[in-house]
Amino acid sequence: MSQSAPTLSPHPTVWGSPDTVFDRLAGEWRLQRTIEGQATMSGVARFTLLEAGGMLRYREEGRIRLADGKEFDGHREYLFERAPGGFVVHFAETPPRLFHAIAIVRDGDVLAGSATHLCTPDTYDSSYRFLPDGSFGIRHVVHGPRKDYLSDTVFSRLG
Known part of the structure; x- marks a missing residue:
């Protein structure tokens, strides 16, 4: 009786599937943020x-x-907040207020999702990318009469 070799996923990732990303966020991350032409943040x-x-x-x-x-x-x-195939982000207010809902899809060996939030009169176009090396990034493109900037944040696992 021969044993067959295990089937490998065509796109292995430490993030798993869109349904497992939420669980794998728990813990501590180093963050590096650039707000184009305005500021940087390390923390x-x-x-x-x-x-x-x-x-x-x-x-x-x-x-x-x-x-x-x-x-x-x-x-x-x-x-x-956990959601099927992704997560929902709320402002930490009482009661919590919706920022955006992210449905995650596979894009090659990356898991990614995006959403738009209208903060009248400005618009936030946000995208999340969960990379095969275990890091992830969040990009906010903000445009409108009051705000106009690009914020890029890279997260890498601590510990």
């Missing part, structure tokens, strides 16, 4: 599982350096 982001289990609290903290050289500490929080 740490933590995704902490909340008691209910279907939500992660996201908190980032770091040092922001403006284009003019001024520096200060900053932080931001969101709530990530």
